[in-house]
Amino acid sequence: MDHEHLIQLQGLTKTYGKGSASFQALKGIDLSVERGEFVAVMGPSGSGKSTLMNILGCLDVPSGGRYQYESIAVNELSTNQRSLLRRHALGFIFQGFNLLARTSALENVELPLLYRGMSRRERHDMAISALESVGLGDKLRNTPAEMSGGQQQRVAIARAIVTHPTTLFADEPTGNLDSTTTVEIMELLTRLNRDRGITVLMVTHEDEVAEYAKRVVRFRDGHIESDVLNEPVLS
Amino acid sequence: MIWNAFHIALREIRRNLTRAFLTVLGIIIGVSAVVTMVTLGDGATESVKNQISALGSNLLVLRPGAGFGPRSRNAPAFTLDDAWAVRDQIPGIAAVAPIRSSNFNTIYLQNARSTQVTGSTDAYFYVNKWTIAEGRMFTQQEYDAGAPVGVIGETVQEELFGPGINPIGQKIRVGNSTIQVIGLLKGKGQVGMGDQDDTIIVPLPTIQMRLLGRNSAHDINVISISAEDGTNSDLLTYQINALMRQRRNLHANQPNNFHVFDTRQIADTLSASTKTMTMLLAAVAGVSLLVGGIGIMNIMLVSVTERTREIGIRLAIGATAHEVLLQFLVEAVTLSCIGGLVGIGLALGLCTVLADLIQVPYAFNSQINLIAFAFSAGIGVLFGFAPARRAAQLDPIEALRHE
Numbered sequence: 314m315d316h317e318h319l320i321q322l323q324g325l326t327k328t329y330g331k332g333s334a335s336f337q338a339l340k341g342i343d344l345s346v347e348r349g350e351f352v353a354v355m356g357p358s359g360s361g362k363s364t365l366m367n368i369l370g371c372l373d374v375p376s377g378g379r380y381q382y383e384s385i386a387v388n389e390l391s392t393n394q395r396s397l398l399r400r401h402a403l404g405f406i407f408q409g410f411n412l413l414a415r416t417s418a419l420e421n422v423e424l425p426l427l428y429r430g431m432s433r434r435e436r437h438d439m440a441i442s443a444l445e446s447v448g449l450g451d452k453l454r455n456t457p458a459e460m461s462g463g464q465q466q467r468v469a470i471a472r473a474i475v476t477h478p479t480t481l482f483a484d485e486p487t488g489n490l491d492s493t494t495t496v497e498i499m500e501l502l503t504r505l506n507r508d509r510g511i512t513v514l515m516v517t518h519e520d521e522v523a524e525y526a527k528r529v530v531r532f533r534d535g536h537i538e539s540d541v542l543n544e545p546v547l548s
Numbered sequence: 549m550i551w552n553a554f555h556i557a558l559r560e561i562r563r564n565l566t567r568a569f570l571t572v573l574g575i576i577i578g579v580s581a582v583v584t585m586v587t588l589g590d591g592a593t594e595s596v597k598n599q600i601s602a603l604g605s606n607l608l609v610l611r612p613g614a615g616f617g618p619r620s621r622n623a624p625a626f627t628l629d630d631a632w633a634v635r636d637q638i639p640g641i642a643a644v645a646p647i648r649s650s651n652f653n654t655i656y657l658q659n660a661r662s663t664q665v666t667g668s669t670d671a672y673f674y675v676n677k678w679t680i681a682e683g684r685m686f687t688q689q690e691y692d693a694g695a696p697v698g699v700i701g702e703t704v705q706e707e708l709f710g711p712g713i714n715p716i717g718q719k720i721r722v723g724n725s726t727i728q729v730i731g732l733l734k735g736k737g738q739v740g741m742g743d744q745d746d747t748i749i750v751p752l753p754t755i756q757m758r759l760l761g762r763n764s765a766h767d768i769n770v771i772s773i774s775a776e777d778g779t780n781s782d783l784l785t786y787q788i789n790a791l792m793r794q795r796r797n798l799h800a801n802q803p804n805n806f807h808v809f810d811t812r813q814i815a816d817t818l819s820a821s822t823k824t825m826t827m828l829l830a831a832v833a834g835v836s837l838l839v840g841g842i843g844i845m846n847i848m849l850v851s852v853t854e855r856t857r858e859i860g861i862r863l864a865i866g867a868t869a870h871e872v873l874l875q876f877l878v879e880a881v882t883l884s885c886i887g888g889l890v891g892i893g894l895a896l897g898l899c900t901v902l903a904d905l906i907q908v909p910y911a912f913n914s915q916i917n918l919i920a921f922a923f924s925a926g927i928g929v930l931f932g933f934a935p936a937r938r939a940a941q942l943d944p945i946e947a948l949r950h951e
Contacts, residue, residue: 372864372944393868400866411861411948415563425865430552472865 318381319480319512320346320369325378327364338364340535341378348479351506351513353523356532363484365532366516370403370482371395383479400428404473404511408485410465412457418444418468419453425476443475444468447501463494470501474511481505483515487522499525550878553871557879561886571847572887574840575927579891579920580898581833586916587899589826591908593819598909600815602736602744604676606642608781609809610634610771610788623805625767628752630795634771638787640779645672647770648755654748655721656708663704665722665748667755668772675774678749683716683731686751694753698727701745702735722748725758781810837923840887845931848880852939859939860947873940880932881925888924892917 327339338361346352356362367373368380371387374395380387382398390398399405412421422440431439444450447467457465466486473481483502487495503525506513515526523529524543531538561568612623631646649666666672673685678699686697700708700715709715715729727750736744750759756766775784785808792806852859859872867875896912903910 367945370864372948393870396863396866396868399864403866405864407948411857411864413563413858413861420559424862427552427556428862428865428867428871476866 317347318345319348319350319383320344321379321381323379323381325365325368325375325380327361327368327373328376338535339368339375342535342537344530344537344540346512346514348512349506349510351503351525351527352515353526353529354514354516354532355518355523355529356538357518360532361535362516362532366482366484366514369514370405371399400425401476402479404476404478404481406466406469406473406481406483406486408488410457410462410469410489412465412468412472414458415456417454417456418449418460418471421457421468422472422475425472429476439475440471443471446474447471461494462490463497466490466494466498467501470498470505474505474509478511480512480514483513485516485518487517487519495519495522550874553874553878554882556875557882560875560879561882567847567851568883568886571844572840572883572890574843575837575884575887575924576840576891576894578833578837578840579888579924580894581836582830582923583892583895583913583916583920584898584902585829585833586826587895587910587913588902588906588908589822589829590913591899591903591910592906593822593826594911595908596818596822597815600811600818602677603811604772604774606775606777606779607675607811608773608775608784608788609811610773610792610806611769611809612806614804614807624796625769626771626806627766628768630792631768631771633791633795634773634788637791638784640776640784642774642776643671643675644774645669645675645772646752646768647672647772648752648760648767649769650755650760652723652759653721654704654708656718659708659710661707663722663746663748665698665750665755665759667750667752667759669752671774672749672772675772677736679734681732681734682714683729685731685749691751691753694751694757696725696727696754696758697730698722698748698750698754699731699733700729700749701733701747703743703746704748705732707746723759727754775812781812785810837920837927840924841884841927841931844880844884844887844927845935848876848932848935849938852876852935855939856942856947856950859942860944860950863942863944864948869940872942873936876936876939877929877932880936881928884924884928884932885921888921891924892921895920 322342322344325339325342326337328335328337330336342365354362354366364373368375375388378388382402385398387395387398413424419437419440422443423436426436426439441450441453444453447470449464449467449471452460452464457468460468481502486502487498490498499522502513502515505511513526517523526543528540528542530540610626612625614623626646628646631644635641635644645668647666647668649664651662652665654661654663669691670685672678680699683699685699686695689695690697705715708720709718715732718729719726720729727748733745733747733749773788775781788808789804793804796805798805862872863869899910
């Protein structure tokens with residue numbers, strides 16, 4: 314198998330339910346993603362894009378086919394091994410931010426580091442530098458309730474990148490934000506992709522948001538409908 | 549990894565202190581109730597034993613009459629020979645003290661009060677466990693001569709002389725005679741059956757010949773008997789009964805007109821019943837500890853539902869199911885251990901205050917504290933496991949979607 318690709322899918326399928334009530338969400342997906350790409354995954358609801366993202370993010374398992382991340386055959390991993398892969402290589406941001414309530418920005422960002430068994434000092438320093446890189450160096454002690462949506466999403470991004478992941482999965486990252494904040498967040502993601510070489514896979518249904526990506530993959534009825542490279546965005 | 553889970557659990561507890569407090573309230577109350585009950589129960593048992601053993605060493609008391617109270621009024625008193633017969637004819641007896649006691653008005657300067665005056669031999673000090681704090685006890689010469697000398701108890705010293713006056717060598721008026729104080733007894737304190745220290749001990753001939761009138765002067769009220777260590781009280785009581793029946797010419801169909809009061813038996817009976825009582829109370833308190841454990845499980849289960857999204861987040865950022873299980877388990881155990889510690893602290897305070905209030909000796913019982921603590925930790929594991937497993941089995945995608 315070719316080891317050049319970061320992500321390689323071959324005939325990936327996902328079926329929910331059993332028998333006549335079963336529903337095939339993914340009908341044999343072949344897809345490769347290279348290191349350093351910024352891919353937007355688009356499509357109407359029910360097209361299978363979220364299912365694909367969950368499988369790529371190791372949160373769900375495929376029913377059939379092959380999923381290779383770097384040199385790892387993910388479809389053969391145990392639940393526990395998939396947790397460890399998430400911990401060490403993947404970062405997540407969500408539409409609803411998913412920060413811990415009543416917990417400071419700093420502690421939220423420290424959370425993934427806790428599971429890596431790092432020292433207090435190390436955790437602290439890494440979390441602060443991650444928050445500074447998203448422009449929240451002055452909000453370390455604020456809890457989610459004390460921050461705007463854009464700020465909360467930036468905390469979530471800091472939490473996702475604090476572990477220096479190879480791949481960042483973003484599920485509708487601007488879905489809950491107004492247009493000004495959307496631009497801020499997308500520019501931040503673009504910068505992380507460009508400057509740090511983090512591979513970004515993003516689900517969105519907004520064309521303006523998808524324009525920030527270098528490549529757009531469109532889904533329909535469990536198939537890839539189109540897979541095109543964007544014109545380079547001048548910024 | 550345990551340490552890490554502990555760290556995460558502590559953060560969670562700190563994040564919601566009110567919830568944590570309410571969760572462990574049951575454990576706190578349960579542990580403090582159990583520890584307090586057992587500690588105070590032990591104290592009560594100890595107190596009963598102390599009171600009885602303060603009366604005398606392996607003490608048996610022979611009194612006229614079939615029991616306490618009016619029934620003893622018309623029974624004939626003992627004689628000095630009765631006492632010596634017990635001492636000489638029954639094996640296993642360490643000492644015998646014949647006692648003649650009566651209440652007298654005592655006066656020193658302007659202070660007057662009524663006090664029990666006890667006439668006996670020097671064996672009385674041994675049998676009834678009196679020690680001399682100051683001065684001396686009476687000599688054989690003083691005893692033989694019926695000298696007007698006496699040893700006073702702490703209460704008499706306090707009430708009659710007051711502070712600052714050394715009673716040794718002072719003369720006090722007792723009834724119609726004058727007695728010189730030659731010694732002061734070491735106090736026994738207030739014992740259940742009255743103030744033991746309100747007493748004056750004089751030689752037996754002194755009370756018989758000087759203080760009392762001629763009438764029935766040679767009667768003996770009480771014979772105090774000290775058994776040797778390890779003797780069988782039942783056998784001893786039986787032997788004393790047989791001897792006294794014979795000496796008092798009682799026919800087989802006549803009931804005893806005297807009785808033997810065995811303090812060791814009383815002590816055993818009393819401490820056995822206080823122990824039973826303690827166990828009963830501790831069991832009731834133990835039920836509240838169990839209820840506290842169920843409280844923890846309840847809150848933890850609610851907490852798992854309430855924190856489903858949080859668990860989803862943790863799983864998404866790379867926590868393994870095992871770590872989530874450990875986190876919730878450690879959280880439950882930490883909570884219940886904190887509850888146990890707070891409960892023990894509370895019990896410490898409660899015991900100190902209550903022991904003082906109900907007048908029992910307070911002794912820190914490390915065993916029950918350890919048991920109560922181990923029990924509360926065990927409750928954490930037992931009742932924390934089900935919620936923890938439920939949390940660990942959550943599907944990360946479902947959990948993240950949870951509102």
